[in-house]
Amino acid sequence: MSRLTRDDIITGAGNRFASHGYHGTSMRDLGEDLGILGSSIYAHVGGKQELLTAVIDRGSAYFEASANDAIEAASGPRDQLNRLISGHINVVLDHRAETRTYLSETEFLPAEDHQRIVAARSSYERTFVDCIAGGQEIGVFDRTADARLVAIYVLSILNAVDRWFSEQGRLNRKELATDITGFVVSGLGASR
Amino acid sequence: MSRLTRDDIITGAGNRFASHGYHGTSMRDLGEDLGILGSSIYAHVGGKQELLTAVIDRGSAYFEASANDAIEAASGPRDQLNRLISGHINVVLDHRAETRTYLSETEFLPAEDHQRIVAARSSYERTFVDCIAGGQEIGVFDRTADARLVAIYVLSILNAVDRWFSEQGRLNRKELATDITGFVVSGLGASR
């Protein structure tokens, strides 16, 4: 058993914060998960708040990277929308602890970090709005819809995925992404 | 200044739990909000856990009542879907504290209460699934869609509404309900 790294501590904190909440986690709880004492955590990080920031920074970075990948690889608005959706699903399922903390505990961040994360989130959401608006301009999406509202609807669906999706269920990730893209584009109206 | 009732305490607890989380709320915090001492709360309720249960029970009851109203008044699947959506929006906006607590803090309920609330929530969600499946049977909704998945998508959108909707925004509640219903039925494909 070798010594823990700072990254190990952040990972452990993410797991605890995701399942018990930031305020429901004590440094002693976290230490127990990691096999050390609560007080020993202070050899690696400055304090509990710093751990929350580190966990949420990770979550935020995963989403940003996913959006950048989608923009680079996309061949058009509909393809980009599918890539954004698929990427978001992969992020929340591959990094459940960080993204759950990011989505549920951001409000408990120190003011400075909170502002930074909210700005990054706005930028990420703008990627969805721009993609939808771009599709409306070239006529592949309905022009009468409000792109900002549709982006909010899509992100609401995506942010909840980790709460119900199971890898052992009827659909795999790729199929879920296709289903959500189809739902967003056609709803219950046209056959997909 | 008259004495507080048990209901007042529960309302105050809902407000605190919604903004600071259950674990982020101390009995002294709550007392301060109510203008009494933390220890005085115990004259009205058995403990902090009991407060969480009481707040979430309220939230759960609002959703149940809304679903029952929609079922009674509906003239068909599409009308019922619109009523379920509109009702859900009204519940989360009229009872922000209780519903936010219901949606975010249910996991911290004592096991027995947790089971009861999860069962009630399943029943509520089934109303949405049945409505969609009913519409598919009579051909007003696309038969190839998975009713359960669509219900999850709709509820994901609805549960996030209180996080971004403003009464002073471009849309009022009724218009938002219409927009969401339109989105669910037509997506970005057909014009609504």
Place this chain on the structure above:
DNA sequence: CCTACCGATCGGTAGG
């Protein structure tokens, strides 16, 4: 609903 507490637990530190 307040006064006056209780033991337990909290985030965090000094020194090794």
Place this chain on the structure above:
DNA sequence: CCTACCGATCGGTAGG
């Protein structure tokens, strides 16, 4: 990373 702590705060109670 542990030992040995610190003052502050926690949920909760007895008695009025």
